[in-house]
Amino acid sequence: MDVEGSEEGIRSFTRALQEEAPENAEIAEVQTSTEPLFGYPDFTIRASAAERGSANFLPRDIAVCEDCLREFNTPGDKRYQYPFISCANCGPRYSIIKGLPYDRENTAMSEFEMCRPCAAEYRNPGDRRFHAQTDCCPDCGPVLKLLDAQGATVESSDPAAMARKLIRQGRILAVKGIGGYHLCCNAENPSAVQRLRKLKRRPHKPLAVMVRNIKAAYKICTISDQERAILTGSRKPILLLGKRTTEYLPEAIAPKQKRLGVMLPYAPLQLLLFSDDLNFLVMTSGNLSGLPICYRDRTAIETLGTVAEYFLTHNRAIEIPVDDAVVKIVDNHEVLVRCGRGYAPLTIPLKSRYAVLAMGAEQKSSVCVAQNGFAAVSQYIGNLNEYGAYRTFERQIEHFKGLFHFCPEIVAHDLNPDSLSTRCAKEQAGRKIAVQHHHAHMAGCMAEHKLTRDVIGIVYDGTGLGTDGAIWGGECLTGSRSEFKRSAHLEYVTLQGADSVVKEPWRCAACYLFALGLDPPGFLPQINSTSLHAVQTALQNGIQCFESSSMGRLFDCVAALCGFQGEITYDAQAAVELENLYDTNISDCYGYRIHNTENGWILGYEELLRNLIRDLQNQVPSSTISSRFHNTVAEATADCVGRIREKTGLEEVVLSGGVFENTCLLERLILKLRALKFKVYYNRLTPTNDGGISFGQAAAACAMIKEKEYVSCNSGQSNQTE
Ligand code: ZN
Ligand code: FE
Numbered sequence: 001m002d003v004e005g006s007e008e009g010i011r012s013f014t015r016a017l018q019e020e021a022p023e024n025a026e027i028a029e030v031q032t033s034t035e036p037l038f039g040y041p042d043f044t045i046r047a048s049a050a051e052r053g054s055a056n057f058l059p060r061d062i063a064v065c066e067d068c069l070r071e072f073n074t075p076g077d078k079r080y081q082y083p084f085i086s087c088a089n090c091g092p093r094y095s096i097i098k099g100l101p102y103d104r105e106n107t108a109m110s111e112f113e114m115c116r117p118c119a120a121e122y123r124n125p126g127d128r129r130f131h132a133q134t135d136c137c138p139d140c141g142p143v144l145k146l147l148d149a150q151g152a153t154v155e156s157s158d159p160a161a162m163a164r165k166l167i168r169q170g171r172i173l174a175v176k177g178i179g180g181y182h183l184c185c186n187a188e189n190p191s192a193v194q195r196l197r198k199l200k201r202r203p204h205k206p207l208a209v210m211v212r213n214i215k216a217a218y219k220i221c222t223i224s225d226q227e228r229a230i231l232t233g234s235r236k237p238i239l240l241l242g243k244r245t246t247e248y249l250p251e252a253i254a255p256k257q258k259r260l261g262v263m264l265p266y267a268p269l270q271l272l273l274f275s276d277d278l279n280f281l282v283m284t285s286g287n288l289s290g291l292p293i294c295y296r297d298r299t300a301i302e303t304l305g306t307v308a309e310y311f312l313t314h315n316r317a318i319e320i321p322v323d324d325a326v327v328k329i330v331d332n333h334e335v336l337v338r339c340g341r342g343y344a345p346l347t348i349p350l351k352s353r354y355a356v357l358a359m360g361a362e363q364k365s366s367v368c369v370a371q372n373g374f375a376a377v378s379q380y381i382g383n384l385n386e387y388g389a390y391r392t393f394e395r396q397i398e399h400f401k402g403l404f405h406f407c408p409e410i411v412a413h414d415l416n417p418d419s420l421s422t423r424c425a426k427e428q429a430g431r432k433i434a435v436q437h438h439h440a441h442m443a444g445c446m447a448e449h450k451l452t453r454d455v456i457g458i459v460y461d462g463t464g465l466g467t468d469g470a471i472w473g474g475e476c477l478t479g480s481r482s483e484f485k486r487s488a489h490l491e492y493v494t495l496q497g498a499d500s501v502v503k504e505p506w507r508c509a510a511c512y513l514f515a516l517g518l519d520p521p522g523f524l525p526q527i528n529s530t531s532l533h534a535v536q537t538a539l540q541n542g543i544q545c546f547e548s549s550s551m552g553r554l555f556d557c558v559a560a561l562c563g564f565q566g567e568i569t570y571d572a573q574a575a576v577e578l579e580n581l582y583d584t585n586i587s588d589c590y591g592y593r594i595h596n597t598e599n600g601w602i603l604g605y606e607e608l609l610r611n612l613i614r615d616l617q618n619q620v621p622s623s624t625i626s627s628r629f630h631n632t633v634a635e636a637t638a639d640c641v642g643r644i645r646e647k648t649g650l651e652e653v654v655l656s657g658g659v660f661e662n663t664c665l666l667e668r669l670i671l672k673l674r675a676l677k678f679k680v681y682y683n684r685l686t687p688t689n690d691g692g693i694s695f696g697q698a699a700a701a702c703a704m705i706k707e708k709e710y711v712s713c714n715s716g717q718s719n720q721t722e
Pocket of ligand 2: 441461463464503689690
């Protein structure tokens with residue numbers, strides 16, 4: 001900005017800029033310098049110039065604002081009930097951007113030429129729609145369409161009213177939103193919900209509910225003031241809320257869960273789906289189980305036509321798919337569970353001398369680019385072993401490169417050479433840096449909290465290749481963002497089976513039982529003994545066996561011992577159901593042992609499991625067993641951390657990894673560590689699960705470069721514009 005005026009005027013302007021910035025503005029830093037007086041006659045916004053080497057800022061998608069909502073609800077207003085109403089303070093951004101700078105011609109709105117009244121608003125500095133790139137009205141903007149399952153237009157003067165009628169009749173609709181399609185049905189209609197589950201091939205994973213307004217949200221969940229602010233704010237994520245004890249909605253929406261994912265309408269189009277007798281809608285990502293969200297009209301019809309009976313769609317394109325973000329409150333702080341619309345891309349300060357591209361993990365993939373002092377982390381992409389997700393992943397990398405004029409000099413990837421993200425890294429230009437998975441978790445959490453001194457990093461998760469070739473996941477690391485030592489870990493157990501050991505928790509239990517010299521059939525009555533014996537034979541012959549210190553697998557083992565049957569149908573289902581058995585009234589725990597070895601402390605499982613099995617034999621309720629188990633893991637971890645402090649003097653503890661999605665465990669551990677006077681940090685801005693790995697890899701790589709000076713780095717390639 002060029003600002004002219006009296007010294008005092010400029011000072012107060014600079015202050016106001018920061019103190020009175022609009023809700024959606026984010027000011028990272030203000031730098032001022034004095035320039036010769038130019039004598040501007042008026043206030044103008046100049047056409048943006050494509051900037052090279054700019055910071056990685058992209059505007060996020062913003063939920064419909066109060067002002068627009070008022071117009072939307074005012075009969076006679078030119079945008080009354082117009083599903084694409086927006087202004088300079090709201091509307092889609094990231095999801096419709098084709099290039100930077102963020103101007104209309106670089107967005108999906110370039111298809112729509114503004115009518116004269118809209119253009120006048122756009123040019124008027126006094127108008128709310130001054131420079132609003134998404135400005136449009138029924139005369140010049142996108143229009144709604146209703147299609148049948150084959151994609152043929154259903155003639156209707158009011159497609160939204162027709163859609164409401166169909167939803168009321170129990171039909172399943174695909175609705176085009178901001179970052180992709182949703183599958184939608186009446187949440188109060190149990191048979192519609194069941195049918196949606198069956199057709200989407202999603203038997204158990206909780207479904208998100210969109211509520212008509214905040215009043216409706218109170219009917220189904222308990223909501224604190226902090227939670228209310230998130231629900232009604234400008235990002236409108238899916239918020240995980242505690243269900244009311246008398247369930248208002250069918251159990252099938254979130255079976256065996258104490259929490260429910262709830263969001264408010266954020267696209268004006270979604271407001272049209274509700275009515276006085278339609279207050280709760282299932283709004284789940286428009287995809288088939290495991291595949292990425294559909295966002296192109298033709299693929300949506302091809303893919304979702306088997307589930308949706310109708311499509312409520314429109315002619316504004318979505319440029320980049322963005323799922324809804326998922327957040328929750330932990331320890332009185334908002335925590336991001338899945339990065340998506342409204343949050344993506346995350347912009348986080350990160351010092352780097354080079355342009356760094358980080359490839360993320362194979363599961364819950366995301367990518368991160370870091371240059372010029374900031375990292376941008378993409379939305380959740382999915383599991384790369386699904387072809388569609390892999391394609392989206394590749395496209396996302398190219399999209400970032402194009403938007404940020406970004407050319408990677410350093411490519412950070414996982415240590416595991418077989419990981420698909422590592423394979424993709426090999427195809428990128430730039431120097432490769434491998435980052436161990438759990439170190440990436442720790443480094444990401446450290447960078448998020450700007451920690452630069454050595455810390456203790458507790459990283460509990462499912463799977464990650466360790467430096468010794470074993471599968472890690474119950475790790476107490478010590479070190480910095482650039483290097484680490486393994487100070488303690490969960491005792492190794494031999495697990496059998498490649499992917500099946502993750503999918504079938506009883507296999508974990510069987511392996512642990514064998515390790516303890518116990519006979520699995522006695523403890524896993526729900527599993528047939530032939531399967532158990534097959535595992536035993538394979539273990540004895542060393543077929544597909546590997547050493548594991550994974551905390552995630554220990555949770556799976558205990559979940560199976562508590563009765564979890566068969567295969568999981570969504571990620572970490574067994575552990576999630578175990579957490580839902582947790583009873584806050586039970587505070588005792590099992591005995592456990594920590595062994596001191598030359599390789600650090602080893603947290604043993606034998607004592608713990610033998611105690612737990614005694615409870616099982618005494619038919620102690622599984623909620624008690626679950627609670628005692630959670631308490632023990634928290635207690636034993638705090639114990640380990642205490643021992644490490646005695647040896648190292650480190651007082652700052654970082655908690656990261658997918659297992660800490662378990663709020664019960666995380667909150668217990670935070671309390672215990674604080675009681676021991678530790679400074680405790682956990683992921684808030686980035687997901688604690690593998691969605692945060694790309695940022696962690698970038699953080700680790702940046703720190704490694706700083707310390708090691710990669711002279712051979714090809715810096716000539718930096719920031720070239722095409
Ligand atoms: Zn608005
Ligand atoms: Fe992980």
